[in-house]
Amino acid sequence: xxxxxxxxxxxxxxxxxxxxxxxxxxxxxxxxxxxxxxxxxxxxxxxxxxxxxxxxxxxxxxxxxxxxxxxxxxxxxxxxxxxxxxxxxxxxxxxxxxxxxxxxxxxxxxxxxxxxxxxxxxxxxxxxxxxxxxxxxxxxxxxxxxxxxxxxxxxxxxxxxxxxxxxxxxxxxxxxxxxxxxxxxxxxxxxxxxxxxxxxxxxxxxxxxxxxxxxxxxxxxxxxxxxxxxxxxxxxxxxxxxxxxxxxxxxxxxxxxxxxxxxxxxxxxxxxxxxxxxxxxxxxxxxxxxxxxxxxxxxxxxxxxxxxxxxxxxxxxxxxxxxxxxxxxxxxxxxxxxxxxxxxxxxxxxxxxxxxxxxxxxxxxxxxxxxxxxxxxxxxxxxxxxxxxxxxxxxxxxxxxxxxxxxxxxxxxxxxxxxxxxxxxxxxxxxxxxxxxxxxxxxxxxxxxxxxxxxxxxxxxxxxxxxxxxxxxxxxxxxxxxxxxxxxxxxxxxxxxxxxx
Amino acid sequence: xxxxxxxxxxxxxxxxxxxxxxxxxxxxxxxxxxxxxxxxxxxxxxxxxxxxxxxxxxxxxxxxxxxxxxxxxxxxxxxxxxxxxxxxxxxxxxxxxxxxxxxxxxxxxxxxxxxxxxxxxxxxxxxxxxxxxxxxxxxxxxxxxxxxxxxxxxxxxxxxxxxxxxxxxxxxxxxxxxxxxxxxxxxxxxxxxxxxxxxxxxxxxxxxxxxxxxxxxxxxxxxxxxxxxxxxxxxxxxxxxxxxxxxxxxxxxxxxxxxxxxxxxxxxxxxxxxxxxxxxxxxxxxxxxxxxxxxxxxxxxxxxxxxxxxxxxxxxxxxxxxxxxxxxxxxxxxxxxxxxxxxxxxxxxxxxxxxxxxxxxxxxxxxxxxxxxxxxxxxxxxxxxxxxxxxxxxxxxxxxxxxxxxxxxxxxxxxxxxxxxxxxxxxxxxxxxxxxxxxxxxxxxxxxxxxxxxxxxxxxxxxxxxxxxxxxxxxxxxxxxxxxxxxxxxxxxxxx
Numbered sequence: 001x002x003x004x005x006x007x008x009x010x011x012x013x014x015x016x017x018x019x020x021x022x023x024x025x026x027x028x029x030x031x032x033x034x035x036x037x038x039x040x041x042x043x044x045x046x047x048x049x050x051x052x053x054x055x056x057x058x059x060x061x062x063x064x065x066x067x068x069x070x071x072x073x074x075x076x077x078x079x080x081x082x083x084x085x086x087x088x089x090x091x092x093x094x095x096x097x098x099x100x101x102x103x104x105x106x107x108x109x110x111x112x113x114x115x116x117x118x119x120x121x122x123x124x125x126x127x128x129x130x131x132x133x134x135x136x137x138x139x140x141x142x143x144x145x146x147x148x149x150x151x152x153x154x155x156x157x158x159x160x161x162x163x164x165x166x167x168x169x170x171x172x173x174x175x176x177x178x179x180x181x182x183x184x185x186x187x188x189x190x191x192x193x194x195x196x197x198x199x200x201x202x203x204x205x206x207x208x209x210x211x212x213x214x215x216x217x218x219x220x221x222x223x224x225x226x227x228x229x230x231x232x233x234x235x236x237x238x239x240x241x242x243x244x245x246x247x248x249x250x251x252x253x254x255x256x257x258x259x260x261x262x263x264x265x266x267x268x269x270x271x272x273x274x275x276x277x278x279x280x281x282x283x284x285x286x287x288x289x290x291x292x293x294x295x296x297x298x299x300x301x302x303x304x305x306x307x308x309x310x311x312x313x314x315x316x317x318x319x320x321x322x323x324x325x326x327x328x329x330x331x332x333x334x335x336x337x338x339x340x341x342x343x344x345x346x347x348x349x350x351x352x353x354x355x356x357x358x359x360x361x362x363x364x365x366x367x368x369x370x371x372x373x374x375x376x377x378x379x380x381x382x383x384x385x386x387x388x389x390x391x392x393x394x395x396x397x398x399x400x401x402x403x404x405x406x407x408x409x410x411x412x413x414x415x416x417x418x419x420x421x422x423x424x425x426x427x428x429x430x431x432x433x434x435x436x437x438x439x440x441x442x443x444x445x446x447x448x449x450x451x452x453x454x455x456x457x458x459x460x461x462x463x464x465x466x467x468x469x470x471x472x473x474x475x476x477x478x479x480x481x482x483x484x485x486x487x488x489x490x491x492x493x494x495x496x497x498x499x500x501x
Numbered sequence: 502x503x504x505x506x507x508x509x510x511x512x513x514x515x516x517x518x519x520x521x522x523x524x525x526x527x528x529x530x531x532x533x534x535x536x537x538x539x540x541x542x543x544x545x546x547x548x549x550x551x552x553x554x555x556x557x558x559x560x561x562x563x564x565x566x567x568x569x570x571x572x573x574x575x576x577x578x579x580x581x582x583x584x585x586x587x588x589x590x591x592x593x594x595x596x597x598x599x600x601x602x603x604x605x606x607x608x609x610x611x612x613x614x615x616x617x618x619x620x621x622x623x624x625x626x627x628x629x630x631x632x633x634x635x636x637x638x639x640x641x642x643x644x645x646x647x648x649x650x651x652x653x654x655x656x657x658x659x660x661x662x663x664x665x666x667x668x669x670x671x672x673x674x675x676x677x678x679x680x681x682x683x684x685x686x687x688x689x690x691x692x693x694x695x696x697x698x699x700x701x702x703x704x705x706x707x708x709x710x711x712x713x714x715x716x717x718x719x720x721x722x723x724x725x726x727x728x729x730x731x732x733x734x735x736x737x738x739x740x741x742x743x744x745x746x747x748x749x750x751x752x753x754x755x756x757x758x759x760x761x762x763x764x765x766x767x768x769x770x771x772x773x774x775x776x777x778x779x780x781x782x783x784x785x786x787x788x789x790x791x792x793x794x795x796x797x798x799x800x801x802x803x804x805x806x807x808x809x810x811x812x813x814x815x816x817x818x819x820x821x822x823x824x825x826x827x828x829x830x831x832x833x834x835x836x837x838x839x840x841x842x843x844x845x846x847x848x849x850x851x852x853x854x855x856x857x858x859x860x861x862x863x864x865x866x867x868x869x870x871x872x873x874x875x876x877x878x879x880x881x882x883x884x885x886x887x888x889x890x891x892x893x894x895x896x897x898x899x900x901x902x903x904x905x906x907x908x909x910x911x912x913x914x915x916x917x918x919x920x921x922x923x924x925x926x927x928x929x930x931x932x933x934x935x936x937x938x939x940x941x942x943x944x945x946x947x948x949x950x951x952x953x954x955x956x957x958x959x960x961x962x963x964x965x966x967x968x969x970x971x972x973x974x975x976x977x978x979x980x981x982x983x984x985x986x987x988x989x990x991x992x993x994x995x996x997x
Contacts, residue, residue: 022886022890064984065984066909066980066981066982066983066984067843067847067909067912067913067983067984067987068843068984068987068991070909070912072981106883106951107882107883109886110882110886135903136903136904137903139902139903139908140902140903140904142902143897143902146942146945147882147949150946150949152951153880153949153950153951153952154951154952158946158949158950161946161949162942162946165938165942169934169935169938170935172902173931173934173935176912176915177915177927177931180912180915180916180919181919183916184916184919184920
């Protein structure tokens, strides 16, 4: 057990904050803010330490036996750290954002308590070293998200919460069945011990295929693969920070991350390829990408459009995995990070428009670029990145996806990419056009639905700076992709581990 | 299997072992009587004095565990009673003491604030003591006579506890329960008489050797099981359970749901393992009843309008899991039975802790809002998060979500069912999970309603909050440290 304390401390930073927040009285605003921010900062530092250690060749492991044959295992690897890094970085930004967003609204104590619990779960998911531990935090994430989805407490939010639970609890149950069945077959599967299943021989292949499908079905709920995506657009009734962090990053990514683990670290890409499951993944991803984009096109409100765009974009990750070869893998993994950065920016912007100007519908956005220039620039960066224009990070993802498609000898995937990029452009460009080129209330035409002057700048600083910084990060991740510690570098590191026997 | 029950443990030779056991049995009664004389007004004296039986239990464990188990022969004239202790017994004794302690410590504030001067409060204490002692007797008993005595004592104490509120509806419920307990006992007694007549002995080890399969054995086992399953509220003999809780005091409900029904289950399981260990088909039938209980109990809990009914019906559903485990233990391969053995006991412990915690939390919710309906909780999440949190934590274990003990137990039961190839059981476990999530989140859905009219909230005394939370947390954390109690079970090998 070398250096077991570091992963534990990382988990503890957000887990221990939870009882503290619940113990503080509702009105202890300053104390709570200080606690939240310092924990978030500390966590970024700890994750950075682990990234540094990993590059130095350190290994971090912590385990204990839960019942005979089942262990709780934390194990730090590059893939897990990518996810941990993403979630801790965005937690910091979103905490700042949420403090501004929820100012003067009721039940803030409850909100921040469960918010921290959510982040603790995502860290647990990232550091989990076997399927049992993964499942533990995967379910904890479901539970801790529910109070956030129903936070507003009106009928629509409550209904969305019920739908959310129906989908995710059933999905979790299916995952549980799959994990237990795998456990009965081969015992505890530590991530990275791919030979355990590969060594079972051809007679086990039928059963392994079935189990893969069961696990994919369960994980696909959170990853919002079509047709299991129904909860995501409805969960958009949650407050903006929740939509941003949880439904753009934590929850859907937990599902996608689970699928990545399943393919690379449990079955191994070789075995998955042998079983012919990669083609199936590619087809599911294609359907999801195209369907999500079409539905996004049909939405009249900003947040649902972004939600369907998430459905579509998260499947790029799955598509990348399904392309056999290093480039496909890099594309999938790097998009895990890039999509998170860009989508969170877009959701922050949507929240800013709603808070400052009361805008919820896309046709109300006319001329908002003049009234809120920084927010609108951030939105533009995110949108262009989603379409895949350089130098924003999304370009790197699409570039590698294309190369992966060639490498895997699946040229039709390039067609899918082109079609999806066109669709992305079709649902994002009209928004950009409205923002920048249509005259609106800022030009003296009509008026904003509900304007509030929240701050010195175009809106409150708490809302503005996280938005700007994630937008800047999206550009930097694309511009500096070749430097060490960039998402691309980490993804290549993981891929090198995967493909060298 | 019989060695796992510790029935083959070596005989005790030291007097000190015997006195340790008598202390474990006698101290709860003694403390109960003392508490009746000087009624406790606060929780801390109860906690302090309850350390005594816990210390006696520690002493007993210290004597028993190094040898894996121990048996005592007690001669009373021409009667010979046989008692035994092993890892499993010690675990159940500990569970009993912890839950009785928590509900007793919950009581002073509850009586003072909620009950006032109504009812027969004095009797609460000695009856709780008798209940603890009779349960301990059931866990320790190695012969049918002791089992019968323990069962009767437990039933009578439970009836007494239910009559305490002194109101007409409590009286009716208590009398109904008494009638039913008597019917159950009668069936049990008939079964014993048949066994005694046929083989002339009552000790379980002897019966295991002497009993020959045949019509007589089957009739006897059927009678014994029917009586006990009625008392254990097993489907379809469960209808009495929810009305009983409606008028009972909160700590009494907690005790009843957490421990009393488990006593009968324990006896049934033990008798089957001893008398008909290979009865695969019959066990299937019981398991089928368990599956039906899981689903039917879940559905009724989902539909229930009153908060206490939700919790009570959930007991029916959770007992179904135990019956599923039951069928995985009898007539299956050793590797399946081993996993199911651990899963069953863990499920029993998980449910006891979680259900006791949930009943106490429910009592707090009802106390605080003055509403007994689920609907009355609208908007509650704004005002009393701690009781609601305790309720939620206990619920995590009941639904079987990680990291709770309920989850680990379900994992083991699923494991055993898959290995045995009992596919319908897997479906029952899965459906049970979804149904329990449905009835739990129905309660939470109301609590999150934001535009409800504000109710008059009463502040819940901290000791009531504390013990509900402690039990709930215990059920949650037990899931991660499950290896520790399960190690005790494994060390329980008899002749080793």
